[in-house]
Amino acid sequence: MKAQVITLDAKKAGDIDLDDGIFGLPERGDILQRVVVWQLAKRRAGTHKVQSRGEVTGTTKRIGKQKGGGTARHGAGKVSQFRGGARAFGPVVRSHAGGLPKKIRALGLKTALSVKAATGNLVVMENADLKDGKTKDLLSKLDKLGFSNALFVDGAEVNENFKLAISNIPHVDVLPTQGANVYDILRREKLVLTKAAVEALVERLK
Secondary structure (H helix, E strand, C coil), X not given: CEEEEECCCCCEEEEEECCHHHHCCCCCHHXXXXXXXXXXXXXXXXXXXXXXXXXXXCCCCCCCCCCCCCCCCCCCCCCCCCCCCCCCCCCCCCCCCCCCCHHHHHHHHHHXXXXXXXXXXXXXXXXXXXXXCCHHHHHHXXXXXXXXXXXXXXXXXCCHHHHHHHCCCCCEEEECHHHCCHHHHHHCCEEEEEXXXXXXXXXXXX
16 A cells, blocks of 8 residues: 655655555454553543441441331441441442453554544654744644644654644644554544654554
8 A cells, every 4th residue: 555755844755655454454443442442441540439337437336226216227327328428339449451462452553543544544744853843833834734633653752842842732642653552543533654653653563
């Protein structure tokens, strides 16, 4: 599969061959769903917590008589039925991360790349380098390219000026190749890969 390479100034810079085994796979919604759910679960802090019966302040003495009181026979004031009592089976601090095979993770990333390529939302750029880290200059370049909602993926390291300029632009993100993931690719309309990112992704997913 061939793709056109452009520059940040919206000029042509030749062509590049894209590996069909990475950028030409059929769409698999089930795989994408599994990977996205796994990613979002892993991001959860899991710091939610409520007090248990052993942690709340309250009496453990029998509240009323066992019989003849006309109410339920409560044995303590810490139960969830009373104000200030503990919550039954409440959330505790835990990890929400689950397991997902490496093959499924890799297939999910390949599928996400292929979906962007199939829908015409994959753009290959020569590089993402800027001389000055000015947001105004980068905005004018993005307007020329027609990118209002995009994810840029650069090589091993992102150009510092580019990172600085893009940080104040809404709906436009940048990641190094190692940070490329299914969720961030799918949540943006355009996926912009530099030539260095394409080479690194092919090496990573081969």
